[in-house]
Amino acid sequence: MKRKNVPLTVIRRLPRYYRYLGDLLKSGCMRISSKELSERMRVTASQIRQDLNYFGGFGQQGYGYNVEALYREIGDILSINNTCDAFVVGIGHLGTALVNHLNFGLMGVRLTGLFDINPEVVGTYMQGIRVAHIDEAGEYIERLKPQIAILTLPKTETLPVFSLFVSHGVKGFWNFSNMEIVPPDDVVVENVHLSDSLMTLRYRVFQQQ
Amino acid sequence: MKRKNVPLTVIRRLPRYYRYLGDLLKSGCMRISSKELSERMRVTASQIRQDLNYFGGFGQQGYGYNVEALYREIGDILSINNTCDAFVVGIGHLGTALVNHLNFGLMGVRLTGLFDINPEVVGTYMQGIRVAHIDEAGEYIERLKPQIAILTLPKTETLPVFSLFVSHGVKGFWNFSNMEIVPPDDVVVENVHLSDSLMTLRYRVFQQQ
């Protein structure tokens, strides 16, 4: 596998391919051509073939792709069977919702720590995990070595918590606050700026008229 | 103002500009050059000038941009003072979190309807709004004419609700389910695929090693 300099745009499309192939598999479809898949997904067949060929030739000329094999290959690329441990920091409305709403297991993510500062929340349990005080986070990180921290914190709290986690060696952050983080080279931050997304939608709706 | 064929990539950057300018304004900064702003935002000065010039020449040669004026201009482009009404459909963990966590007012959005099917939820109040049964949604839409529907529904429920809302003339959808929606030409869908985002992060963290 080539890897490494695969464009981020391509990587961002992988989970979507994985999702569609999973659905096809469930519906009993054994085989699919790039053309057929492209019609379902509303992308070009060219793009599908280009994207897949960053990782290897998974298809067969004259036949197309074996759905199950391709599903497994993309799962491997996404290292879906390689479980990744994550802490959630900030057990407010949004943190609580993510913990309870998302099926982390399906994504190969295991929650192993929850943290907050609010004394009413600290000590409670969610999904079988006790919410600890943020002051204990450093110790927990050293012990459990999570790969990812999910930050659902107010803007002002985000940066100090980020720094703390980086200093303890955490390399991945899923950031839901509007605070912009400038990560060191070996640290990855994936931002979910909900308000930016909503404002973009607003703009487009108003333009439409 | 030119408008219309402004690339979507540019539009998606506007809320971020708006955010930075708001922060600058709060910190008492009166004036800023594209170069200075570019260093803070980690984009090129060229990009900032190009982006802004899709909408008009807001700067002054030799001086830069007046922070307050530019903030207001971008606010106008985003029609921030033009309130947009929205319904939330699906008052589960995620819907509840969005209703309580996001500051809709700041984004020029007003929640005017909440809907669910769960009898334990229907009839309760959130942010002063009574949760109604989804069966009443059509009637509510006709009466309150919301521009946007926020869909925080299970995959299987998303499409029928989407169709219902489209048939009543709603033109904008903020979709949190993994169900892919193919909208008619005059309807805008902004997807927030949380699981895709998390899987992308996972991939990048594993690559890093």
Place this chain on the structure above:
DNA sequence: TAGATTGTTAATCGATTAACAATC
């Protein structure tokens, strides 16, 4: 005026699409 910085055109870069020889 001289210096600074814009608005805008031109050059570059990267991503997408088209085309087709290879081959199952």
Place this chain on the structure above:
DNA sequence: TAGATTGTTAATCGATTAACAATC
């Protein structure tokens, strides 16, 4: 084998960056 569809190279398109004349 003939037909189909891949893997891959080449062409196109769009977005980003650089450059600079205009001008405050």
